[in-house]
Amino acid sequence: MSNPTAAMIVIGDEILSGRTRDSNMHYLAGQLTEAGIDLKEVRVVGDERGTIIAAVQAMSQAYDYVFTSGGIGPTHDDITADCIAASFDASIDVRDDARAILAEHYAKSGTELNTARLRMARIPEGADLIDNPVSAAPGFRLENVHVMAGVPSVFQAMVASVLPTLTGGAPLISKTLRIERGEGDIAGPLGALAEEYPLLSMGSYPFQKDGKYGAHIVIRGNVEEDIDAALVKLQAAFA
Amino acid sequence: MSNPTAAMIVIGDEILSGRTRDSNMHYLAGQLTEAGIDLKEVRVVGDERGTIIAAVQAMSQAYDYVFTSGGIGPTHDDITADCIAASFDASIDVRDDARAILAEHYAKSGTELNTARLRMARIPEGADLIDNPVSAAPGFRLENVHVMAGVPSVFQAMVASVLPTLTGGAPLISKTLRIERGEGDIAGPLGALAEEYPLLSMGSYPFQKDGKYGAHIVIRGNVEEDIDAALVKLQAAFA
Structure with missing residues (x-):
């Protein structure tokens, strides 16, 4: 629902x-x-x-x-x-x-x-x-x-x-993974992961600080187990 | 225009x-x-x-x-x-x-x-x-x-x-008068002034700081003389 x-x-x-x-x-x-x-x-x-x-x-x-x-x-x-x-x-x-x-x-x-x-x-x-x-x-x-x-x-x-x-729903759970790679390198694996988990919303928010490039990848959804599983796969892709 | x-x-x-x-x-x-x-x-x-x-x-x-x-x-x-x-x-x-x-x-x-x-x-x-x-x-x-x-x-x-x-217009001029009176006391004279100057926009932004009540009255428009004249009248109303 x-x-x-x-x-x-x-x-x-x-x-x-x-x-x-x-x-x-x-x-x-x-x-x-x-x-x-x-x-x-x-x-x-x-x-x-x-x-x-x-x-x-x-x-x-x-x-x-x-x-x-x-x-x-x-x-x-x-x-x-x-x-x-x-x-x-x-x-x-x-x-x-x-x-x-x-x-x-x-x-x-x-x-x-x-x-x-x-x-x-x-x-x-x-x-x-x-x-x-x-x-x-x-x-x-x-x-x-x-x-x-x-x-x-x-x-x-x-x-x-x-x-x-107000009548609320399932609180949105949000977890963030910081990846120190250019957003253009993250985009491919992240897109594939987003297709694999259509119920999760995945956003990429680039940063550039002290000469380091990277992005915070935020995965949002209502089922914590799914979010955690997706995070593990994402981390593995950049290990 | x-x-x-x-x-x-x-x-x-x-x-x-x-x-x-x-x-x-x-x-x-x-x-x-x-x-x-x-x-x-x-x-x-x-x-x-x-x-x-x-x-x-x-x-x-x-x-x-x-x-x-x-x-x-x-x-x-x-x-x-x-x-x-x-x-x-x-x-x-x-x-x-x-x-x-x-x-x-x-x-x-x-x-x-x-x-x-x-x-x-x-x-x-x-x-x-x-x-x-x-x-x-x-x-x-x-x-x-x-x-x-x-x-x-x-x-x-x-x-x-x-x-x-971009093609710009006349820059909006904005002047502010700080009045240390409750907004409810300012509203009457301000409303009358707004009717007198229909081409000016007048806003009231209340503050409450260190026990003092008041409002910043912001008058905006394209003709500085009109704004100044309106400000003088407003100031006179609370002298």
Whole structure:
């Protein structure tokens, strides 16, 4: 049986302009792999309503789980929640449960819950809230789309809230063999091995360091015995 | 007149599994912004023929320039060149000009130009080669798609080879104002300012450091006078 599939949508002009270096993709990729969920595709899009809605609709249909990061703050360029609602023809407004969370949070610091902050309580009808232990303003899940913040500490906390609710598969096992030979010498035996083990995924990642050439060969799969057997054969080919 | 648009396709299972952290997206984003080319979308896909072809075809039609990274090495999982050819119904085979480059490079070190290494001379018919001063094996451009290596040092060298061939627009100017107020207090005045200057893009990026809350407000556009005027108004709102 194959693992559940997932996609991610990273939302924000600041990533595409090169101002901010996204770190949420790499974090989520590692977490999903550990959980046995195969991340199949990531799209990075700007703060543009049409582009966001098109990406959400396409990926929500194509994959079991979708995760978004970014665009759920209080400012005018935070349009993710409204785009998600529009993607599923759901209505959206300030919701009492989300407003109560914000009200309690801001009361502690005597901060006014003004119109801008109330934007963060705009939640589509039918969505479940995602807990935000860092800064209170919740994410949410609508259908199979999990909407989370872009700030890495908040994103990571929300991923931790979400992971236990997902159905994972067999965790992907990954083993690496370092071979100090040019990638062009490794390619032949590696290709033959890949044909022999069609259920394993084999990747070659070349390095060049201190005048030494070589590649890290990574073999991934769900059955550890097969991975180990393939590694032994690969090692023997370069002994 | 609006700037030329661009998209990027990052190709590689190792990015989606979380094994490797991509750095090429951030690098290209910065280079394109400096050149006045607007990066509108990035897709990260695995080493899967159907997915790669679909992404190439969609983005090649939607944007002025497309850039890919990854999947042009000598191993069996390097399928990018064949996918690009298939995307445009072009034939592909080992090409004499690319073979000559590899032959000269490997002759220097007395390395055999074997079948695997010859894969790197597979270039679609009608493509122009992209110079690779780091490790010789060339990238190529077919139609508006620029195919480059995934190894960051090679990718960056290829970007340097490609940039002078592109038609840029007005470089995006970006200025930042640091405001030590909660983002929820900034949102109102910032939203009004964004309406007043529809040609400028204004983003708010909150921070929380050493107990201080605030946001970096980034105003981007092509006309420096407008950006400066907007910054003065924003500053006045929080004086």
